[in-house]
Amino acid sequence: LMKYLMQVAYTLTLLLHIFIVLPLTDTRPFVKAHGNVNLKAFVACQLLYLLVSALQIRTGYREGSQYQTLFMKLGTGPVAYWAFMIYQSVPFLFELRTLLDWVMSESSLDLLMWFRFENIYHMLWKDLLYQENRRQNKEIYSGRDKFPLVFKMLQGFTIFTGIILLLLAPIFLFSSINPVLSPNKVTSADLTVELRVRVNSSLAVYNIYQAQAQSVDMSGDDLDAAERYLMTSPLTQKFDPECLLFPRHSSVSWVLPAGPRGALANNLVAHARFLNETKQTFSSSTSTSQAELVFTTYFTRYGPPTAKTVSMEVVSPLTSSQALEMGTMINDISDEKAEVAVERALPRLLNLPPRDQVIKLSKSAPDPNPSDDATTILSLERLDDSLMIWGLRTKQITLAGVKEGFCGMTEYTEEGSQGVLYATMSDRFLSGVVEQLGLDSYSMLALYAFIFVAIGGVVRRHFQFKIEDVMIYEIPNPDYLLRLCRGLRMLRAHRYPGCRRDEIKLFHTLIQMLRSPDILIKVTRNKDV
Secondary structure (H helix, E strand, O other): OHHHHHHHHHHHHHHHHHHHHHHHHOOOHHHOOOOOHHHHHHHHHHHHHHHHHHHHHHHOOOOOOOOOOHHHHHOOOHHHHHHHHHHHHOOOHHHHHHHHHHHHOOOOOOHHHHHHHHHHHHHHHHHHHHHHHHHHOHHHHOOOOOOOHHHHHHHHHHHHHHHHHHHHHHHHHHOOOOOOEEOOOEEEEEEEEEEEEEEOOEEEEEEEEEEEOEEEOOOHHHHHHHHHHHOOOOOOOOEEEEEEEEEOEOOOOEEOOHHHHHHHHHHHHHHHHHHHHHOOOOOOOOOOEEEEEEEEEEEEEOOOHHHOEEEEEEEEEOOHHHHHHHHHHHHOOOOOOEEEEEEEEEOOEEEEOOOOOOEEOOOOOOOOOOOOOEEEEEEEEEOOOOEEEEEEEEOOOOOOOOOOOEOOEOOOOOOOOEEEEEEEEEEOEEOOHHHHOOOOOOHHHHHHHHHHHHHHHHHHHHHOOOHHHHHHHOOOOOHHHHHHHHHHHHHHHOOOOOHHHHHHHHHHHHHHHHHOHHHHHHHHOOOOO
16 A cells, blocks of 8 residues: 555656646756657656556565565576675665665564664675685685685775775876866956055055056967976976066056145155164054055956955065155156166066965076066156156066066067066866865865775775674575575565564564574584585
């Protein structure tokens, strides 16, 4: 009756969901039956399953066949052995089948007793397969021949190789030699320069320069020259190199009326006087007078999704001479271009890893060393009385001392339009399924923790010695115990008065025999291995 009710409920649910609910509520094309081969194949398989199960309900199960599962009907040869091993390896298959049998049976055993009996039955059947294999290879297990090398390689070496590959998989997954890494070039880069002046508790911030970079691909010669400074592991490292060239002049003019401009110039001159009087090279964070330049660069790449845009901020405090020069330059009303140099302000070689950070590359090399920070030159040109424009360039060209004409530049000219030049190395990132799973470089520790705790625990439990292995899996002749298990299963097909009492008695008899070493030895020692 329970099987019949489940059959009806499942059939109605399947038909209503596929032919009524899905077409009315889901507009996706793959749920439409017209022209959908996959959906038609799924429905055909389900109907075939319902047809077979309906025949089972109509004709009933063959009496006396319930004591064996499907994989126990293949005999005791090698095919049966490996089929049974595969059956036990499939997750949840044994549990689902056992639960369904218990729900549908009219047994007096509770769920725990039912699972205990099923486990014992399967363990005894597995032992029978073990012992049959030993009997078929009696020359080896009697000590006459040694264990074949080919089976050692198939078992021991395969397991050893699998463990090593499992330990190395996360390193390969997150390394730059992973073939599934996606290119990660910089799609846009923005550079802003702010002048921050603090007098007592009043802070004034002036945005004096902002521009967007143009990406310049490196030629073969440029890449060969850059590899000496950008790559730390030339044989294993993969990245996307490029040059980011900013324009000389800001994309936005600097509009500041004469009054505020004069106040800014006076504050800068006063700051220079303050440093001279206190004999400080730079003002500290607690000083009442501060002046500094803040260079902020934003790099936007293809990925990863959590760190598409990374930023680098360089704060360069002004010395007394620099503050005085900037104050004089801002207050000067002449049409001549004025400049001020800030020593070692901006890096030239940058690494953009798949994280929210920018790494400045440094490498000891003879002078000139292109990995040293470049001196930055700020210029101010006057367009009219209140409209001015700032310019920005570096004194040293990136990799100029290594290769002439790097990224098309040989040297800066007074009339040129080139500004700051970065040489960047963008590490490639994980994309596709790995990206959707949320894995990034930080996930390596979590992945290794899962391998050692979860997978390592499973492997250890599989090879670890357990006392029940001796009591069950080393029984030389489990035929008597197997006949007892089969008899208990056959009772479920014969509903005679008192069958459930006999089922309980057989269950307790089986448990008593397994608990008594003397009885177990007597009923299982008839055959020799």
